[in-house]
Amino acid sequence: MADVISYREAVAEGIAREMRRDPSVVCLGEDIGEAGGVFKTTVGLFKEFGPQRVWDTPISEQAIVGAAMGAAMTGMRPVAEIMFSDFLACCWDYLANEIPKVRYMTGGQVTVPLVVRTANGGGLGFGAQHSQATENWALTVPGLKIAAPATPADVIGMMAAAIRSDDPVVFFEHKGLLASKGTPPPPDHVVELGRAAVVREGADVTLVALASMVPVALKAAELLSGEGIEAEVVDLRCLVPLDVTTVLTSLGRTSRLVTVEENPYQGGWGATLVSVVADEGFDLLDAPVRRVAGDCVPLPFADALEERVIPTVEKVVATVRGLAAY
Amino acid sequence: MDPAALLAAYEQMTVIRRTEKAAHDLFLQGLVKGTTHLAAGHEAIAVGASAALRPDDYVFATYRGHHHAMARGATPEECLAELMSRATGLCKAKGGSMHLTKASTGMLGSYAIVGAHLPMAAGAAWSARLRGTDQIAVAFFGDGATNIGAFHEALNLAAVWKLPVLFVCENNLYMEYTPIADVTAVARPAADRAPAYGIPGEVVDGNDVVAVQETVARLAARARAGDGPALLEAQTYRHFGHSRADPATYRPAEEVERWLKHDPLDLARGQLAEMGVAEAVLGEADERATAVVRKAVEAAKAAPPADPDEALTDVWADGGAAWRT
Ligand SMILES: Cc1ncc(C[n+]2csc(CCOP(=O)(O)OP(=O)(O)O)c2C)c(N)n1
Numbered sequence: 001m002a003d004v005i006s007y008r009e010a011v012a013e014g015i016a017r018e019m020r021r022d023p024s025v026v027c028l029g030e031d032i033g034e035a036g037g038v039f040k041t042t043v044g045l046f047k048e049f050g051p052q053r054v055w056d057t058p059i060s061e062q063a064i065v066g067a068a069m070g071a072a073m074t075g076m077r078p079v080a081e082i083m084f085s086d087f088l089a090c091c092w093d094y095l096a097n098e099i100p101k102v103r104y105m106t107g108g109q110v111t112v113p114l115v116v117r118t119a120n121g122g123g124l125g126f127g128a129q130h131s132q133a134t135e136n137w138a139l140t141v142p143g144l145k146i147a148a149p150a151t152p153a154d155v156i157g158m159m160a161a162a163i164r165s166d167d168p169v170v171f172f173e174h175k176g177l178l179a180s181k182g183t184p185p186p187p188d189h190v191v192e193l194g195r196a197a198v199v200r201e202g203a204d205v206t207l208v209a210l211a212s213m214v215p216v217a218l219k220a221a222e223l224l225s226g227e228g229i230e231a232e233v234v235d236l237r238c239l240v241p242l243d244v245t246t247v248l249t250s251l252g253r254t255s256r257l258v259t260v261e262e263n264p265y266q267g268g269w270g271a272t273l274v275s276v277v278a279d280e281g282f283d284l285l286d287a288p289v290r291r292v293a294g295d296c297v298p299l300p301f302a303d304a305l306e307e308r309v310i311p312t313v314e315k316v317v318a319t320v321r322g323l324a325a326y
Numbered sequence: 327m328d329p330a331a332l333l334a335a336y337e338q339m340t341v342i343r344r345t346e347k348a349a350h351d352l353f354l355q356g357l358v359k360g361t362t363h364l365a366a367g368h369e370a371i372a373v374g375a376s377a378a379l380r381p382d383d384y385v386f387a388t389y390r391g392h393h394h395a396m397a398r399g400a401t402p403e404e405c406l407a408e409l410m411s412r413a414t415g416l417c418k419a420k421g422g423s424m425h426l427t428k429a430s431t432g433m434l435g436s437y438a439i440v441g442a443h444l445p446m447a448a449g450a451a452w453s454a455r456l457r458g459t460d461q462i463a464v465a466f467f468g469d470g471a472t473n474i475g476a477f478h479e480a481l482n483l484a485a486v487w488k489l490p491v492l493f494v495c496e497n498n499l500y501m502e503y504t505p506i507a508d509v510t511a512v513a514r515p516a517a518d519r520a521p522a523y524g525i526p527g528e529v530v531d532g533n534d535v536v537a538v539q540e541t542v543a544r545l546a547a548r549a550r551a552g553d554g555p556a557l558l559e560a561q562t563y564r565h566f567g568h569s570r571a572d573p574a575t576y577r578p579a580e581e582v583e584r585w586l587k588h589d590p591l592d593l594a595r596g597q598l599a600e601m602g603v604a605e606a607v608l609g610e611a612d613e614r615a616t617a618v619v620r621k622a623v624e625a626a627k628a629a630p631p632a633d634p635d636e637a638l639t640d641v642w643a644d645g646g647a648a649w650r651t
Pocket of ligand 1 (some may be wrong): 390470
């Protein structure tokens with residue numbers, strides 16, 4: 001294997017590793033076969049595993065996720081692709097009402113081991129209906145696990161954990177990270193769901209970020225370091241299970257918290273995290289918490305407008321400066 | 327159906343009818359909460375279809391699914407205990423009337439979002455194909471579901487992938503309170519749509535258990551042989567309103583009368599008599615059914631109430647509900 005791998009290639013590699021390991025893993029989605037996916041995140045799968053395990057579907061989001069659910073209930077481990085995360089709304093019934101409730105309302109009779117993968121987030125100028133960060137939609141639904149990796153190694157390790165999970169996982173692949181590169185992980189690399197990672201250590205402030213906001217937080221931390229402020233950066237990696245322990249432990253060192261979220265402030269995951277911190281970690285804080293989040297508008301098209309709405313390095317730096325002076 | 331099979335089907339339909347009557351009575355006594363959607367009048371579809379299926383086939387039903395759950399092996403006691411919020415309920419009292427499920431017998435659930443389970447049935451059929459079994463899947467749904475997007479997506483997917491799945495519409499002429507004919511541009515809301523998907527669409531008298539069994543057996547054999555899905559429209563009528571809250575006053579009296587005369591139980595009795603089965607034998611079947619349901623009511627009443635701690639179990643496969651560390 002090459003010594004670098006892109007995030008995009010890591011998606012296909014992560015799926016391929018699991019398909020080699022477990023014959024019950026099958027893929028379905030629009031254009032995922034011969035075409036390799038609109039984001040080229042399934043390149044090579046059709047060639048290696050053939051049409052019996054990599055299925056092109058019609059443009060039928062409900063049928064894709066509904067059929068994946070039926071297959072998962074009866075012995076398969078389907079990996080369903082929803083092209084853009086905005087389109088999850090077309091099959092929201094399955095994500096909000098069917099998949100996450102069936103185990104519970106049947107008193108534990110049914111297991112739904114499936115993965116719904118989707119390209120999430122903005123930054124590429126795709127306009128309002130192809131750019132939203134929607135992981136917070138899923139966060140409102142009890143019964144879904146939510147993964148959102150930030151690096152190629154995590155894509156592979158978390159894909160393994162997601163596919164092996166007996167619970168349904170919504171797997172957010174960030175469009176803005178697809179071209180980013182990293183070291184490919186060793187064989188059988190598994191990143192347990194619900195484990196955040198401290199990706200930079202620092203004593204002055206904790207920045208908690210997810211997916212595309214991780215590199216933003218890291219860049220902000222670098223700039224702040226030049227000003228004598230050392231930020232610790234936590235990559236949350238999963239929203240459910242939510243690794244509160246790692247965040248509280250980090251706060252024990254830094255006593256200041258900033259969340260960096262691409263999703264709109266209103267209803268964003270940072271609100272949940274911050275409320276848990278207020279409940280259980282109030283004594284750890286020496287300053288108010290701050291949330292840098294998207295504005296509550298449909299994501300606009302032009303770069304300048306998009307940047308105005310989504311958190312940027314500058315916005316994070318400014319927020320941390322203000323907090324350090326508190 | 328030979329006389330023995332038809333007698334068994336008759337007895338099963340009678341058990342289902344009386345269990346639903348018991349559910350109704352228990353509601354009036356304040357022992358059943360929420361709502362129920364009685365299937366009285368639809369029994370021949372569940373029982374006839376089940377008689378044509380294998381025990382390892384999959385079934386997906388709707389909130390009007392008492393009959394399917396029982397036809398696929400759920401006992402009256404489990405069902406009534408579920409409706410009465412008992413710990414011994416079919417789904418530990420977490421499902422209720424609208425979600426009767428017995429996965430161990432292939433009854434993979436009752437879904438209360440209209441039409442949602444049709445793609446799931448297609449997926450279960452896909453899974454059977456992938457695993458190399460010759461199981462089939464069946465989705466039962468109402469006429470109202472034929473105007474839902476998921477219906478059309480499931481039919482197309484099943485057709486292009488040639489999946490072993492049967493879509494069985496229980497056309498009882500009404501959605502909730504609106505006649506299906508008022509909101510659908512074709513006369514037969516299910517069968518008339520089949521040609522658009524390139525699959526067979528058939529109509530059957532859904533109150534005739536023999537006709538249902540024979541039709542489903544034929545379509546099931548076809549699906550099992552790899553010839554793909556089919557859409558069956560079983561014409562029937564519900565004896566009561568849509569749900570508990572509905573007195574169904576919107577239905578013309580002569581229509582109700584005509585359909586009540588075409589009761590699936592009476593029809594089966596007539597067929598059995600024609601086959602030479604004695605009245606006394608039918609009487610014994612009735613008595614057995616009465617006894618089974620009476621015992622079920624007593625057992626469900628005597629069962630312990632649901633344990634509140636169970637509210638925080640079964641979200642995840644490990645049995646728990648934790649969303650954080
Ligand atoms: C998606 C959705 N829309 C509306 C409802 C409310 N609703 C419940 S049952 C029903 C009527 C369904 O009629 P039909 O499919 O003919 O089934 P039947 O009740 O006749 O068995 C409606 C509108 C629902 N449960 N799901």
